Amino acid sequence: MKVIIVGAGIGGLTTALSLEAAGITDVTLYESVGELRPLGVGINLLPHAVRELTELGLGEQLKGFGVATSTLSYTNRLGQTIWSEPRGLDAGYRWPQYSVHRGQLQMLLRDTVLERLGADSIHLGASGDDVQQHGTPEDGCSSVRITLADGSSYRVSADVIVAADGIHSAVRRQHYPEEGAPVWNGLILWRGTARVAPFLDGRTMIMAGDAFQKFVAYPLSLPDEDGLATINFIAEYRSDDADPGVSSWNRSADPATVLERFADWDFDWLDVRSIIGAAEEILEYPMVDRDPIPQWTFGAQTLLGDAAHAMYPIGSNGASQAIIDARTLANALATSGSIAEALQRYEDARKPRTTAITLSNRSMGPEHVMQLAYERAPQGFDDIDTVIPFAERAEIAERYKKAAGFIPDELNARPSLSVERGVAR
Secondary structure, three states: OEEEEEOOOHHHHHHHHHHHHOOOOEEEEEEOOOOOOOOOOEEEEOHHHHHHHHHOOOHHHHHHHOEEOOEEEEEOOOOOEEEEEEOHHHHOOOOOOEEEEHHHHHHHHHHHHHHHHOOOOEEEOEEEEEEEEEOOOOOOEEEEEEEEOOOOEEEEEEOEEEEOOOOOOHHHHHHOOOOOOOEEEEEEEEEEEEEEOOOOOOOEEEEEEOOOEEEEEEEOOOOOOOOOEEEEEEEEEEOOOOOOOHHHOOEEOOHHHHHHHOOOOEOOOOEHHHHHHOOOOEEEEEEEEOOOOOOOOEOOEEEOOHHHHOOOOOOOOHHHHHHHHHHHHHHHHHHOOOHHHHHHHHHHHHHHHHHHHHHHHHOOHHHHHHHHHHHHOOOOOOOHHHOOOHHHHHHHHHHHHHHHOOOHHHHHHOOOOOOOHHHOO
16 A cells, blocks of 8 residues: 655654554655744643553653643733643653653654665655545546646656645635634744753643633753753734735744733742743744545545644644544555545544534633633632532533544543554555
């Protein structure tokens, strides 16, 4: 079986590794950028994603550069705790939750793909579009046009084409030409990292605020000999603008503007202003997603990751869900009686779940407790149980874990998606 993957981000690279692990080794990736570099800021890998990467043989490498999250805490704008829960191993999972630099993870995945599939497995400066189906998924093939940086192009064919080309997927646009731009919810995100003194136990992820203004912080490193750690942060506010504008994508933000928005955010245990002030660079992004679509698979072509289900960065699920997509797709291709059956199994397993997460994130997902606290006690509280009873807070947290597929006992007991090589078609 020959597989072409359009896009060499986290989803595409994990798909290649998952296919190789399942015995499908004729795999080629095409990536539009001319060089893969460790760009981006921090992301969280939830235990269900860490399980999949561990089963791909990457557990020790993740442990080497990831910070194992111990606790997730939600607070109001005053730093008062609304909900706090253990995470990863501390919550009873068999796998940790890691905070990692997105670029480091992508480089690990890239290097492993090149090692396992060969130096010619990734083609850079080569974007893919105009996917066509020739015959049926069993009696024909699919082809994709590859366009190089100099404008020249050629077509390549495969038994399966996986579009992992992100929120602006050219393959998705071909099948949904009227979809338009991603959906903006009015929030602007300022993202950066800073070397500062650690907070709380040095392994806690915090989210403070509400639906109108929020600050997220978590460590990407343990303290060094100077006692400083690299802290990833997201400062978020609701804009009055009607549209984020093209120029607002991934542009540098003025630290003074960010500091002004968070001028009085100084908790006993966290000085928000000092973190923002210590950032070397702050980048600005609009918070966008895409509406769920009715179909991912077209003949022997299918969508994966953000190309299939771009979601708001709430609940730490974007990269994690792409990783699970990859493992589910590889398992289906290796164990189904036909390509058509495999792609249908993959879509049936993944589309309902990611649709539910996308819609849940639009209503703040597990962060809904922060908005409830703001609405019921905007000036703060003496006892959170009188504002939001424990049972209500616990139900919100549990409901999201169930939707996203990481209830501890269920994840621990779920059969592995790994495939013995002798089983693969």
